[in-house]
Amino acid sequence: xxxxxxxxxxxxxxxxxxxxxxxxxxxxxxxxxxxxxxxxxxxxxxxxxxxxxxxxxxxxxxxxxxxxxxxxxxxxxxxxxxxxxxxxxxxxxxxxxxxxxxxxxxxxxx
Amino acid sequence: xxxxxxxxxxxxxxxxxxxxxxxxxxxxxxxxxxxxxxxxxxxxxxxxxxxxxxxxxxxxxxxxxxxxxxxxxxxxxxxxxxxxxxxxxxxxxxxxxxxxxxxxxxxxxx
DNA sequence: TTGGCAGCTGACATCGGCGTCAGGTTTTAG
DNA sequence: CTAAAACCTGACGCCGATGTCAGCTGCCAA
Numbered sequence: 418x419x420x421x422x423x424x425x426x427x428x429x430x431x432x433x434x435x436x437x438x439x440x441x442x443x444x445x446x447x448x449x450x451x452x453x454x455x456x457x458x459x460x461x462x463x464x465x466x467x468x469x470x471x472x473x474x475x476x477x478x479x480x481x482x483x484x485x486x487x488x489x490x491x492x493x494x495x496x497x498x499x500x501x502x503x504x505x506x507x508x509x510x511x512x513x514x515x516x517x518x519x520x521x522x523x524x525x526x527x
Numbered sequence: 528x529x530x531x532x533x534x535x536x537x538x539x540x541x542x543x544x545x546x547x548x549x550x551x552x553x554x555x556x557x558x559x560x561x562x563x564x565x566x567x568x569x570x571x572x573x574x575x576x577x578x579x580x581x582x583x584x585x586x587x588x589x590x591x592x593x594x595x596x597x598x599x600x601x602x603x604x605x606x607x608x609x610x611x612x613x614x615x616x617x618x619x620x621x622x623x624x625x626x627x628x629x630x631x632x633x634x635x636x637x
Numbered sequence: 638t639t640g641g642c643a644g645c646t647g648a649c650a651t652c653g654g655c656g657t658c659a660g661g662t663t664t665t666a667g
Numbered sequence: 668c669t670a671a672a673a674c675c676t677g678a679c680g681c682c683g684a685t686g687t688c689a690g691c692t693g694c695c696a697a
Contacts, residue, residue: 419685419686420644421684421685421686421687422684422685424645424646424685425683425684425685437693438693439644439645439692439693439694440644440645440646440692440693441643441644441645441693441694442644442645454618457611457614457615457618458615459683459684460608460611460612460615461611461612461615461616465683465684471622474622474626475622478625480622480626485623485626485627488619488622488623488626489623491619492616492619492620492623495612495615495616495619496616498570498612499609499612499613499616501567501570501571502570502571502605502608502609502612503609504567505567505568505570505571505605506571506602506605506606506609508564508567509598509601509602509605510602512581512584512585512590512598513595513598513599513602515588516584516590516595516598517595529655529656530674531654531655531656531657532654532655534655534675534676535654535655547663548663549662549663549664549674549675550662550663550674550675550676551662551663551664551673551674551675552674552675569653569654575653575654
């Protein structure tokens with residue numbers, strides 16, 4: 418994690434941060450898991466707006482039905498993405514296998 | 528597919544395109560699969576540089592050992608990404624389930 | 638007290654994968 | 668043959684998550 422990213426999350430109201438009297442940040446220890454979650458959601462490609470809306474709900478445990486639908490839609494997209502990635506992985510696997518094993522005279526550079 | 532994207536791929540030398548005497552593009556029919564492949568690789572999050580280097584190798588069937596290592600590394604990253612996405616999907620699933628059904632025990636799967 | 642590291646703020650820079658607009662050329666319909 | 672339609676090139680715009688730089692300020696050690 419970069420400091421910049423933490424500041425950014427805070428700025429986006431994704432992460433709550435305490436300050437001491439001098440204005441310096443003090444991260445509650447829950448922040449670690451929180452940041453991990455944020456990164457996961459970003460990595461999953463959820464629109465940042467959805468992330469912004471979803472996180473407070475994760476906190477409060479209350480989800481509006483509208484958001485619920487959006488989350489469901491996101492889940493479907495994530496599923497699709499997973500299967501796409503599986504395809505790509507297999508493809509990479511094939512390319513690598515063929516390249517590794519082009520027959521007898523393979524000069525192993527490593 | 529947008530026209531712009533095709534032009535972009537061509538510009539990046541990912542896609543080979545013929546021209547007629549007047550300079551207008553003429554796509555060989557292999558272009559369809561090609562474009563699909565490109566999009567898959569992009570979607571998989573491979574660095575565009577790697578995509579640029581990998582595609583000619585897919586054509587020629589020849590892969591330098593160096594690139595091979597990079598591909599292998601990418602495959603690992605894709606795998607990692609898949610497991611991350613699975614985690615997120617489960618998480619979404621839980622949130623949705625709980626929101627739908629706030630009665631029984633909350634299966635807080637981390 | 639003071640030096641200096643560390644943290645803060647704000648703003649501008651970057652990068653990738655396109656969208657989009659402008660201004661010119663080729664193709665095509667009538 | 669001509670006008671419209673379709674294509675071409677080049678360039679600038681955009682968005683999101685950070686990097687980065689500058690100019691202050693707070694905090695701790697000596």
